[in-house]
Amino acid sequence: MNLSLALWLTQDAVVNGAVYALLALALIVVYTVTRVIFVPQGEFISFAALSLATLQNGKVPGTVHLLIATGLVVAVLDGWRMAKTRDFSRLPRLVLFNIALPLAVAALAWWSASRPTDVWLQVLVTLGIVIPFGSMIYRLAYQPLASASILVLLIVSVAVHYMMVGLGLVFFGGEGLRASIFPGFNFDVGILTISLQSIGIVLSSVVLMVVLWLYFGYTVYGKALRATAMNRIGSRLVGISTEFSGKLSFTLAALIGAISGILIAPITTVYYDTGFLIALKGFVGAIIGGMGSYPIAAVGSLLVGFLESYSSFWASSFKESIIFTLIIPVLLWRSLGKHRIEEEEEE
Amino acid sequence: MNPWLPVGGLVAVLLAAPLALSEFQIVLLNYIGLASIVALGLVLLTGIAGLMSFGQAAFVGVAAYTSAVLTTQYNMSPWLTLPVALVLTGTLALAIGAITLRLSGHYLPLGTIAWGIAIFYLFGNLEILGKYSGVAGIPSINLFGLELGGARELYYLIWLMTIGASIAVRNLLDSRSGRAIRALKNRVTMAESFGIDTARMKIVIFLYAALLAALSGWLYAHFLRYVSPQPFNLNSGIDYLFMAVIGGSGAVWGAVLGASILTLLKEWLKDLLPYLMPQSGNYETVVFGFMVVLFLHRTREGVIPYLTRLMPRKDKPRPSLEVAALPRRAQPEAGGTLLSIDQASKSFGALQAVSNVSFEMRSDEILAVIGPNGAGKSTLFNLVSGVLPVSSGRISFLDQRIDRMTGREAARLGIVRTFQHVNLMKNMSVLENVALGAHLRSSSGVVASSLRLERAEEARIMAEAARQLDRIGLGDRLHDPAGTLPLGAQRLIEIARALAADPVLLLLDEPAAGLRHLEKKALAALLNDLRKSGVSILLVEHDMEFVMGLVDRVIVLNFGQKIAEGTPREVQSNPAVIDAYLGGIE
Numbered sequence: 001m002n003l004s005l006a007l008w009l010t011q012d013a014v015v016n017g018a019v020y021a022l023l024a025l026a027l028i029v030v031y032t033v034t035r036v037i038f039v040p041q042g043e044f045i046s047f048a049a050l051s052l053a054t055l056q057n058g059k060v061p062g063t064v065h066l067l068i069a070t071g072l073v074v075a076v077l078d079g080w081r082m083a084k085t086r087d088f089s090r091l092p093r094l095v096l097f098n099i100a101l102p103l104a105v106a107a108l109a110w111w112s113a114s115r116p117t118d119v120w121l122q123v124l125v126t127l128g129i130v131i132p133f134g135s136m137i138y139r140l141a142y143q144p145l146a147s148a149s150i151l152v153l154l155i156v157s158v159a160v161h162y163m164m165v166g167l168g169l170v171f172f173g174g175e176g177l178r179a180s181i182f183p184g185f186n187f188d189v190g191i192l193t194i195s196l197q198s199i200g201i202v203l204s205s206v207v208l209m210v211v212l213w214l215y216f217g218y219t220v221y222g223k224a225l226r227a228t229a230m231n232r233i234g235s236r237l238v239g240i241s242t243e244f245s246g247k248l249s250f251t252l253a254a255l256i257g258a259i260s261g262i263l264i265a266p267i268t269t270v271y272y273d274t275g276f277l278i279a280l281k282g283f284v285g286a287i288i289g290g291m292g293s294y295p296i297a298a299v300g301s302l303l304v305g306f307l308e309s310y311s312s313f314w315a316s317s318f319k320e321s322i323i324f325t326l327i328i329p330v331l332l333w334r335s336l337g338k339h340r341i342e343e344e345e346e347e
Numbered sequence: 348m349n350p351w352l353p354v355g356g357l358v359a360v361l362l363a364a365p366l367a368l369s370e371f372q373i374v375l376l377n378y379i380g381l382a383s384i385v386a387l388g389l390v391l392l393t394g395i396a397g398l399m400s401f402g403q404a405a406f407v408g409v410a411a412y413t414s415a416v417l418t419t420q421y422n423m424s425p426w427l428t429l430p431v432a433l434v435l436t437g438t439l440a441l442a443i444g445a446i447t448l449r450l451s452g453h454y455l456p457l458g459t460i461a462w463g464i465a466i467f468y469l470f471g472n473l474e475i476l477g478k479y480s481g482v483a484g485i486p487s488i489n490l491f492g493l494e495l496g497g498a499r500e501l502y503y504l505i506w507l508m509t510i511g512a513s514i515a516v517r518n519l520l521d522s523r524s525g526r527a528i529r530a531l532k533n534r535v536t537m538a539e540s541f542g543i544d545t546a547r548m549k550i551v552i553f554l555y556a557a558l559l560a561a562l563s564g565w566l567y568a569h570f571l572r573y574v575s576p577q578p579f580n581l582n583s584g585i586d587y588l589f590m591a592v593i594g595g596s597g598a599v600w601g602a603v604l605g606a607s608i609l610t611l612l613k614e615w616l617k618d619l620l621p622y623l624m625p626q627s628g629n630y631e632t633v634v635f636g637f638m639v640v641l642f643l644h645r646t647r648e649g650v651i652p653y654l655t656r657l658m659p660r661k662d663k664p665r666p667s668l669e670v671a672a673l674p675r676r677a678q679p680e681a682g683g684t685l686l687s688i689d690q691a692s693k694s695f696g697a698l699q700a701v702s703n704v705s706f707e708m709r710s711d712e713i714l715a716v717i718g719p720n721g722a723g724k725s726t727l728f729n730l731v732s733g734v735l736p737v738s739s740g741r742i743s744f745l746d747q748r749i750d751r752m753t754g755r756e757a758a759r760l761g762i763v764r765t766f767q768h769v770n771l772m773k774n775m776s777v778l779e780n781v782a783l784g785a786h787l788r789s790s791s792g793v794v795a796s797s798l799r800l801e802r803a804e805e806a807r808i809m810a811e812a813a814r815q816l817d818r819i820g821l822g823d824r825l826h827d828p829a830g831t832l833p834l835g836a837q838r839l840i841e842i843a844r845a846l847a848a849d850p851v852l853l854l855l856d857e858p859a860a861g862l863r864h865l866e867k868k869a870l871a872a873l874l875n876d877l878r879k880s881g882v883s884i885l886l887v888e889h890d891m892e893f894v895m896g897l898v899d900r901v902i903v904l905n906f907g908q909k910i911a912e913g914t915p916r917e918v919q920s921n922p923a924v925i926d927a928y929l930g931g932i933e
Binding site: 037141144145148151152154155156158159160161162163164165166167170283284287325327328332 | 393397399446447449454456457458461462465585588589592596630631632633635636637639640643644647
């Protein structure tokens with residue numbers, strides 16, 4: 001291995017690590033706020049990347065139809081609840097977010113499909129398609145089980161993951177797609193060639209992390225999420241509803257997933273099930289951070305990026321098994337460093 | 348309901364089934380039986396003990412491959428490969444368990460995913476295992492000259508083993524070991540303070556679940572007569588967990604039910620969906636995922652608990668008291684030094700919870716530790732009972748250093764405690780909760796329990812538990828779930844559980860809290876009785892009236908330091924104590 005190859009692998013590692021770090025962040029937000037280990041996080045990536053690519057091919061992606069249908073189901077369920085309690089004060093919100101918004105996105109998608117060169121519009125539509133799924137999925141799959149055990153929530157996550165992967169296959173088929181956002185542009189720094197795409201990814205990750213840090217540290221909603229993460233009952237007593245925090249954290253997860261999907265769409269071919277493996281590596285990063293510490297999770301994700309990039313050079317067919325086997329020592333170290341007696345969950 | 352009734356019904360239906368069913372349906376039933384055996388292990392591991400594993404499919408695979416290779420390449424009889432497969436899988440499980448089970452909480456499932464994936468890749472890459480194309484031509488099982496070649500013949504063997512394994516697990520749960528296993532979920536501190544080696548218990552049931560998976564794998568290899576890596580991948584591991592959770596991961600029969608529901612659902616979707624949606628056949632996983640979510644929304648505990656709620660509850664009989672009592676330990680001579688605390692300190696970071704506290708306690712004494720909130724009483728308690736190690740100083744019990752002991756070691760010496768926050772297993776009956784206290788006075792293990800060889804000892808444990816419950820006046824609530832009793836009664840159950848452990852030193856953390864006046868009087872009378880029988884009692888209490896009438900001496904703590912010691916009367920008139928309780932006048 002020579003220096004330029006090492007540098008090239010390092011660049012690859014940093015770019016991948018940046019994406020994993022974003023996903024680790026999303027997984028930690030969702031886990032701490034709702035106790036859900038959100039296995040389907042990766043599907044947001046696939047949905048976003050494939051929707052973007054489909055739009056560039058001049059077609060309206062199937063995810064748009066799914067969005068309209070899911071919104072309708074939410075509207076009907078919540079509308080039914082409102083009809084039973086005769087409290088219609090939130091009806092305009094319900095209609096706006098679950099019927100009007102998906103329809104508006106659909107209209108935009110249809111328009112965008114006829115303009116295959118308008119990249120910014122496609123990105124906007126992709127965000128519009130994927131982000132609303134966050135709160136809808138929370139509403140449909142998790143909200144009725146908000147007080148269930150972590151195990152039940154995990155099983156639900158796996159089931160939702162199955163559904164979304166299945167739908168991804170239906171919408172996009174088994175063929176992989178690749179989108180192009182900006183014209184390829186590389187520049188040389190010494191012996192290393194750096195692509196604009198990779199700079200974009202790392203930069204976007206850093207910016208997003210700073211924004212989230214500001215959001216959690218300095219806004220009321222961000223603080224509400226942190227409060228829920230620390231003490232669910234306590235925050236409910238001061239008026240932060242579990243439902244609201246759940247939806248907000250899932251929306252954040254969807255946002256992060258959508259942005260990650262858009263970022264990786266140009267650098268790799270995305271298949272309907274690509275997201276899962278990417279999210280799993282983000283999960284490894286999150287675990288290194290103990291599902292609680294954002295900075296350690298970010299460092300952990302970078303570590304995963306390095307492991308992946310160098311092991312794919314030395315033993316490419318064992319790449320995945322190396323990453324997943326090497327986390328066992330990490331896990332051991334984490335669980336040894338932890339306080340012996342855990343907080344005991346009530347039955 | 349008689350617990351054997353559904354078993355009998357199931358057995359009758361299963362015996363008759365092959366007469367009425369087609370070959371294909373028999374094959375399905377065989378798959379259900381095979382999956383049930385694996386899911387049973389997960390009920391034990393995940394549902395009862397709270398340890399999540401996604402990796403069981405790998406254990407199934409190890410056993411299946413072992414038998415496949417040994418029978419095809421070394422011409423061994425399947426009956427010889429069964430023990431080999433069990434030993435090999437068991438050894439692997441012990442090695443993996445030793446590493447993974449130290450992981451706690453959500454690290455554990457990820458750990459199991461990791462080794463599940465690793466073992467799967469191993470199957471696909473090893474030359475001797477035929478790489479991804481697998482091993483074919485595995486012989487069938489020969490039972491006393493009867494060739495179990497077809498699905499119909501093997502059906503009886505598979506279901507015999509399924510039912511047998513279910514009964515074994517059911518027996519296990521209803522035993523001394525079973526109670527210890529149930530305490531692994533969320534009650535580790537309590538279990539340790541009654542002498543249960545929770546780390547060892549975790550390994551034991553992990554091994555138990557792996558051996559069940561191995562049994563299923565061995566049957567699988569000789570049923571399909573062909574093995575390849577695919578059925579042992581992570582997805583199968585997830586499916587097994589699905590089965591346990593959907594059936595009801597807290598109940599033995601949930602495994603069989605969950606396996607049936609999932610296997611049939613998948614089969615049904617395979618048939619039905621192409622018919623409903625002929626244009627594309629990819630909706631299977633979507634509908635499957637949807638059904639699972641819907642199931643859990645309707646019955647989040649799984650189907651079995653939902654069904655049992657619909658059934659009328661029939662009380663079990665009172666345990667007979669006409670059995671030999673459990674052995675008792677010799678109480679130390681009255682009046683000698685029992686407990687000696689010398690300059691004990693405990694700090695949590697910068698917080699000095701207990702600092703330089705010293706006092707001595709005689710045997711047959713009732714000693715109270717009092718103090719305002721945050722005075723360090725409970726921390727002191729945790730130091731004596733071994734829940735926390737001291738930061739400095741020494742604590743001895745009958746001339747033996749105990750300040751670095753774990754709760755389990757302290758329990759062996761006869762130091763038994765109750766908890767300030769009631770620490771009962773709420774879904775278990777009052778009787779079973781108290782029976783847990785007698786863990787160290789009995790010895791039957793997992794194997795004896797599974798085979799029901801420990802009934803004599805079990806009867807003695809139950810008699811002891813019932814006796815202690817009679818003593819505290821809850822003899823008429825033996826079979827109620829502990830969580831349904833009022834808080835005051837739950838505190839009394841804690842005391843009964845401690846008594847069942849035959850204590851030398853009884854540590855009571857606020858025993859009178861939540862009790863009514865008459866109940867307090869009864870409790871005081873009970874404690875006096877106990878003292879007469881040689882038990883020494885150290886209690887933490889807030890209720891002055893209760894303390895003053897009962898105890899011999901009082902230690903007063905404030906801000907982690909001892910500020911007074913003496914008879915109740917002396918302490919009551921001590922200005923420092925009045926100052927601490929009522930607030931000083933500056």
